[in-house]
């Protein structure tokens with residue numbers, strides 16, 4: 001080394017100082033001239049200047065440097081740019097050039113034997129497997145081993161007199177260390193020191209340790225920053241939805257693993273370095289320390305611990321931040337989804353309103369085998385809801401009559417096609433609307449076929465009922481993140497004569513147990529059991545089905561998860577009795593005679609084309625279509641309204657109870673005590689008011705879906721021969737019997753239907769409304785007399801009054817009432833007529849009453865105008881008799897929240 005250089009170079013040269021010392025080109029020129037005498041003939045000799053004055057002699061510096069570079073270039077040795085000596089230049093190139101000169105010098109010194117090559121690479125001989133360098137891994141670029149840099153460092157030390165021949169000075173070591181750390185990192189230093197066995201002599205004093213720790217802290221900080229930014233990117237991607245959805249715990253686990261891994265690498269890196277020290281006295285981790293060093297080390301150790309704690313804290317904060325973001329994200333997603341859903345719901349139901357609250361479809365029964373087309377009364381089916389009926393017994397224009405409905409389905413229409421037009425109403429139910437779909441028509445016209453389907457074996461033949469239920473469940477599942485739904489099903493079968501009894505005798509809608517169902521399969525199972533239990537007497541079944549109304553009611557209760565609002569929807573699927581039956585049964589009154597008439601009408605079916613009933617049905621349907629219900633309303637309540645309603649309902653119950661007690665006291669004073677439980681409701685006006693009936697449905701707490709309102713489901717489904725819900729069934733063979741004009745008598749081979757008792761639920765808060773609907777086993781006719789009904793209900797009274805005395809008293813009261821009723825039907829009718837004369841209500845009770853009972857949903861406290869009700873009754877009554885064809889104009893029934901679909 002040039003002596004001048006030794007003077008110029010600072011004792012602790014940093015990289016910057018190193019380059020600065022070379023910038024005047026003096027050292028470089030002298031070194032080159034020494035190496036190759038005369039290589040630079042003119043060297044600008046200037047006094048050694050300090051760093052401040054360097055800029056003033058820039059031109060001279062430049063000349064020296066330029067001469068040096070030209071000469072080196074001519075010698076075909078490595079050169080660099082002048083700018084590499086400036087701040088921000090590539091000092092590496094300068095180092096390479098110097099090393100190249102050194103190599104050249106040595107080659108010349110050794111006699112210039114062989115070919116001198118400088119490739120800039122001096123290999124570190126080997127790295128043992130499993131050495132710390134391999135453990136440090138290849139996580140980042142600065143940790144990877146660069147042999148070139150390592151050798152450069154070695155050469156540099158040597159060249160700057162830091163080789164083993166020269167005593168190690170702390171200051172120089174410090175400079176070298178700092179330089180080394182910045183360029184190579186801990187891993188490479190460790191490897192180098194291990195390889196070269198320098199550790200024993202290496203002065204691991206406080207300065208070195210300080211440097212190491214500073215570097216460690218720097219690395220850890222960089223690691224934290226990098227992790228933070230990586231996490232940030234990851235979370236941002238998640239927010240943007242770029243990542244596949246992760247579960248919360250998966251996400252946290254991934255972060256945790258990642259951080260552990262990284263911290264493990266970092267601490268491994270550090271600890272590996274720390275244990276690589278030499279042997280000696282006062283060892284600590286294999287390194288000997290003075291007292292001062294120990295103190296410093298302790299301090300550093302403490303700082304490390306603090307750093308570690310802060311790292312864990314940061315980790316927890318990241319996790320916490322993630323949780324908060326996740327919740328926020330959920331909230332935002334949920335509320336915006338909820339908003340969109342609400343808008344969608346409103347628009348959807350507006351469309352439904354525009355289509356009309358009452359829709360009437362007409363389905364033409366196909367000509368079945370054994371009948372010729374000529375017998376068909378349908379002349380033409382148009383595409384715009386028109387249907388033309390032909391009366392082949394008439395001539396001219398009287399022979400044909402045109403009707404118009406919302407839609408007319410021809411004879412080839414499939415079950416699925418029928419349902420497609422019904423489907424939109426099903427969704428409304430889940431939005432809190434009440435929907436009633438009912439089938440109307442004469443016996444054998446296909447009502448059951450349409451509503452239930454001929455069988456349940458294949459999905460193709462499923463009727464409206466099953467398809468509607470399937471859709472209800474599918475839709476409710478699709479919405480389960482937003483609304484939680486509960487579904488309950490009620491199945492009721494009501495006979496014509498029972499409708500009359502129920503209404504005349506002050507009874508409410510018959511109560512059938514509400515069964516909680518979770519899926520379509522539950523409902524199918526329920527219906528199958530019903531079918532199986534009913535299939536015992538085909539003829540009886542058929543006969544019954546034609547004169548009974550079958551009502552399947554699906555109660556929906558939903559709770560919006562975000563707002564807490566509740567909604568209640570009801571879907572009534574009604575398969576009415578044959579349209580020709582009501583008059584007959586009511587006109588005759590006595591059931592034996594009615595049966596004869598039924599048989600007669602059935603046999604008549606075989607002879608005629610039923611043109612009269614067809615026209616009558618279509619007229620009825622037209623009149624239904626002409627009723628205006630106004631826009632339907634959703635039964636949606638906020639939490640506050642619900643609470644207030646519950647309070648009102650409780651108060652009403654209380655008032656009723658008090659009134660009943662008062663009544664009991666009064667009666668007790670006159671004819672002994674009578675339990676309020678068994679007081680029949682004789683108020684005819686009240687009985688005929690749909691809102692009164694509705695109120696009782698509310699009182700039954702069906703919409704509340706509380707546990708106690710559910711009938712026990714399992715026994716019902718599991719027990720063979722257990723009480724079954726009433727199911728209507730379409731049996732083709734039955735119709736064969738009908739059309740041949742015969743009804744098989746009840747014989748041992750053809751037993752009458754087994755009368756299964758329907759599960760009864762009686763409540764102490766209600767009147768005799770909770771009567772069974774289905775026939776008892778000892779009734780061969782297949783239906784109940786009033787007596788049967790009362791007797792059965794007696795058996796099923798709640799166990800609340802378990803004191804024998806009470807039971808006896810109640811039985812006595814029932815008997816009293818029964819006597820009144822049995823002997824007093826005429827009397828009741830008389831009363832009824834008297835009341836009717838007063839209120840101007842029609843005498844006959846028709847299907848319309850049943851319909852209103854079933855699907856009216858006027859809320860408690862609301863009333864329908866008397867005139868409106870009379871109008872409706874009048875219209876129905878008029879139709880039922882099919883005697884008067886005086887047009888009554890459009891009927892308006894406002895304040896209803898139902899959507900009604902009539903399939904005639």
Ligand SMILES: Nc1ncnc2c1ncn2[C@@H]1O[C@H](COP(=O)(O)OP(=O)(O)OP(=O)(O)O)[C@@H](O)[C@H]1O
Pocket residue numbers: 364365366368441442443444445446447448449450454542545546547576577578579729730731732733735
């Ligand atoms: N669209 C149709 N396609 C094929 N067969 C049909 C169709 N409609 C009805 N049927 C058949 O006609 C017969 C009578 O139908 P269904 O029992 O549905 O009549 P209904 O109106 O319900 O009678 P009731 O009032 O007596 O209950 C059954 O055998 C049924 O399978």
